[in-house]
Amino acid sequence: MKEDIFYGKGVTYAKRDYPEIYKALVELNEAVYTGKVLDYKTQKLIALGITAAKSDDRAVKKQIESAIKEFGVTRDEIVDVLRVVLLTSGNPPFTKAMKILYEVLEE
Structure with a gap:
């Protein structure tokens, strides 16, 4: 995929x-x-978490869109990733990524 x-x-x-x-x-x-050990979906979610932690708006949007398109990733799966971002990187990257998530879902 x-x-x-x-x-x-x-x-x-x-x-x-x-x-x-x-x-x-x-x-x-x-x-x-x-996809040898971690499947590609899991790797995609890790990439999303990293881009969210870096507050890279464009990459976060692209990773979210790709995860939804390629794997049918749900809002709740993405929010689980963003919970880890909140814990490890703080509130600003978390809230920015949440905003982007809901913008993508509303498109």
Whole structure:
């Protein structure tokens, strides 16, 4: 199910102008998202937690959209991830991610 989707805007330029760097990114993506021990859905939820903890609005939105589209992840599953963000990273990243979650759900 994993797709080669990169959320950083700069990757488009690397793909166009530096294909060897883009190829390395694709290979790294494949090496990380293996599903060998943790299934890809779990890995996706971890990625969501990390982006939320970093308060990266764009990445949080993309991770939420992708998790819902690819795996049918529920609001409650996402909120469970965000509970960990609240505990480990504090209220600002948590509330920002909650806002983004509800914006995505309302679209």
